[in-house]
Amino acid sequence: MxxxxxxxxxxxxxxxxxxxxxxxxxxxxxxxxxxxxxxxxxxxxxxxxxxxxxxxxxxxxxxxxxxxxxxxxxxxxxxxxxxxxxxxxxxxxxxxxxxxxxxxxxxxxxxxxxxxxxxxxxxxxxxxxxxxxxxxxxxxxxxxxxxxxxxxxxxxxxxxxxxxxxxxxxxxxxxxxxxxxxxxxxxxxxxxxxxxSEQKIPDDSALSIFSSVVVSISLVCLALAILTFLLTRSIVDVNKTVYLHLSLCLFGAHLLFLTGVESTSNKTLCSVIAGFLHFLFLASFTWMSLGGLQLLLLVRNLKAVKYSSRQGLRRRHLLPVGYGAPALIVAVAAVVFPSGYGGEQHCWLSQYRGFFWSFRGPSYFLITANLLLFTSVLYNLRSQLHGVNSDVSKLKDTRLLTFKSIAHFVIMGCSWALGFYQGLQVFRYLFVLLNGLQGFFIFLVYCLLNRQVRGEYRSCFRRVTRQTETSVPEGTETKDTTL
Missing domain, CATH: 2.60.220.50 (Chondroitinase Ac; Chain A, domain 3)
Known part of the structure; x- marks a missing residue:
């Protein structure tokens, strides 16, 4: 009409x-x-x-x-x-x-x-x-x-x-x-x-450029982490499953948000984009919580020499929880208020009838849970390191383990709590920086700082080097540059 x-x-x-x-x-x-x-x-x-x-x-x-x-x-x-x-x-x-x-x-x-x-x-x-x-x-x-x-x-x-x-x-x-x-x-x-007025944040071109750069770096790191998890066969444990799916969800959510959140001309497409964003962000928070729970189980068993990460969460339970719970929330929200997806300015959740709480409520709950998990991890890490057996080979460098635990503050999404304080410019920059670094820290902690993954990287580099050397045509002379 x-x-x-x-x-x-x-x-x-x-x-x-x-x-x-x-x-x-x-x-x-x-x-x-x-x-x-x-x-x-x-x-x-x-x-x-x-x-x-x-x-x-x-x-x-x-x-x-x-x-x-x-x-x-x-x-x-x-x-x-x-x-x-x-x-x-x-x-x-x-x-x-x-x-x-x-x-x-x-x-x-x-x-x-x-x-x-x-x-x-x-x-x-x-x-x-x-x-x-x-x-x-x-x-x-x-x-x-x-x-x-x-x-x-x-x-x-x-x-x-x-x-x-x-x-x-x-x-x-x-x-x-x-x-x-x-x-x-x-x-x-x-x-x-x-x-x-509460959502009206002054235009900040510097923040927009900063956000684009940080998220682009995060997308590159997430892509490298996904390829590493998929191609590295030496790692077969729960951590690989958790952080592979966390990387997939974050990569999809960030990429879709950057490319499709303003596609409001087509209402049907806009609603679909909003629904997928709703699901991907909720799934990301869920996998962050699963990763935090797995880390807590690992830290609580540091004294057990025979403890393996395989003894933590069961892989067969991860997928139903990691994707099933967010899918159920999105399905219920879509049935209760199907027109709540999409908008005039952004392809996101409507504010009408409190529909936005179908994302805000679960995300607030998971952020709070992750903060509690992170606090418990630090407490258990501190108590375990005081009496840890020095013969346990995986704890030779306790400073590295402490750094990894602190990095999990970002990986577990605890930094999303800064989203509660967007009135000050400094919190907006910190929010963008820390959450944009999630992909970087996942790649750093679970790929670059992982001994097994580094071994895979070295093997792959050697194979590439040999292929390059054997690809040199016969009869090609090389200059002797030896002094």
């Missing part, structure tokens, strides 16, 4: 619900009558007050999906009122996506993008679409997305030339992180318009 058609159809829907709330039959009952109706797409709270009802409170409160309407009864029931008065309060699911911020025309210029950040609600009295009151009503609306700023209370202004959101007759009383209370002098449909 066009924007005009959307507003017309939405208005018909809103007006139909208003008429529904006002269609309470008059049974001449002298008691208060109240009904709450909840469906998949809306919730209604209807209150019928008999004429000259003496027992009624001065203020009546109606609720709908966490939103609250407070009405002064005397402002709607004068001395000459005949017959009962009906108050209706409704909250809609998803209406804010249709009657969105594009219908708001502010006379105050602002550099921040605006967004409808509350459910659309309707408050009405009697059979009149808009009811002017002698005392204003209070509306408390909950925020769809936390940490947005500058709330503006608006109502839906019906106009033949084109309806829109308008702040006329409404003002903001109080606001916190999750709710805003408005005062309005009339009744109709309402919402909150707020400024998108």
């Amino acid at each position: 066009t924007k005009e058609h959307k507003s017309i159809m939405a208005e018909i829907y809103l007006q139909t619900v208003e008429k529904l709330m006002m269609s309470v039959p008059d049974n001449n009952d002298s008691r208060l009558w109240r009904e709450n109706v909840s469906t998949k797409n809306l919730e209604l709270d209807i209150l019928r007050i008999p004429s000259k009802y003496s027992a009624v409170k001065d203020t009546q409160e109606l609720q709908s999906r966490g939103n609250v309407l407070e009405v002064n009864v005397q402002s709607i029931m004068g001395a000459d009122t005949e017959g009962p008065v009906t108050i209706g309060f409704s909250s809609y699911v998803g209406m804010e996506l249709i009657l969105n911020e594009s219908f708001f025309y502010s006379s105050v210029s602002t550099s921040s993008a605006m967004k409808v950040n509350s459910p659309v609600i309707t408050a009405t009295v009697g059979n009149r679409q808009q009811h002017n009151l002698t005392a204003p009503v209070k509306l408390t609306l909950h925020h769809k997305q936390l940490h947005l700023s500058n709330p503006v209370c608006v109502y839906w202004k019906y106009q033949t030339s084109g309806s829109s959101w308008s702040p006329e007759g409404c003002k903001m009383l109080i606001s916190n992180v999750s709710h805003t209370t408005c005062s309005c002098s009339h009744l109709t449909s309402f919402a909150l318009i707020m400024a998108i």
Whole structure:
């Protein structure tokens, strides 16, 4: 639909619900009558007050999906009122996506993008679409997305030339992180318009170039690590499995993010890219945790001379956990809110209906788990090195082992915790640097600093050297440069 058609159809829907709330039959009952109706797409709270009802409170409160309407009864029931008065309060699911911020025309210029950040609600009295009151009503609306700023209370202004959101007759009383209370002098449909500021990071071309360089280096190191793990036959243990699949997930996630995150022109392709990014990043965090758990098991058994990394996690359990858990989360998220993948500016997860928590929740949990695992690794390493048997050949260089353990702070994804503090520029640079170095440290620790892998490298280099020497044509003379 066009924007005009959307507003017309939405208005018909809103007006139909208003008429529904006002269609309470008059049974001449002298008691208060109240009904709450909840469906998949809306919730209604209807209150019928008999004429000259003496027992009624001065203020009546109606609720709908966490939103609250407070009405002064005397402002709607004068001395000459005949017959009962009906108050209706409704909250809609998803209406804010249709009657969105594009219908708001502010006379105050602002550099921040605006967004409808509350459910659309309707408050009405009697059979009149808009009811002017002698005392204003209070509306408390909950925020769809936390940490947005500058709330503006608006109502839906019906106009033949084109309806829109308008702040006329409404003002903001109080606001916190999750709710805003408005005062309005009339009744109709309402919402909150707020400024998108928490995600707004100033453009930094230097950071963009720095990020591209670091991630490119990481992609090269990850590619070398993947080739090493695939072609090196001398290593057959759990570490190889864990870090091979971690490298594959990180390589796919970083490469897809760099090349496809801004492909928003094709909505279907954008949704697919967002879904794959969701899966790859969650899988990366899962494999980081598995690697941290394997490292902890290794460090706790340093005194066991016969201990091998093969005695840790079982390979047959790794793949179902490493890929099964992220796939389950993505599948559930896609079924619950399929339109949550993709966006207008980036192919990532939508902020609507808290959908972004399908990534943020699991990733926060795994980052916290990795921090705890890393702390436990350092504690066990410290206690084990004090009494370690000097005859254990694999511990001849304890400084190297300590360096490897510290490198796992990055490999295990603990540095992702810096993403919680993106307000300061220094944390943004540290975040990009440390997370971009994950691929470098994986290649360094598990390839370059691995004795078996270095032996494979030397053998491969010798074979290449011999092939080069034997490929020299016969009869070719070489100059004697011996002094």
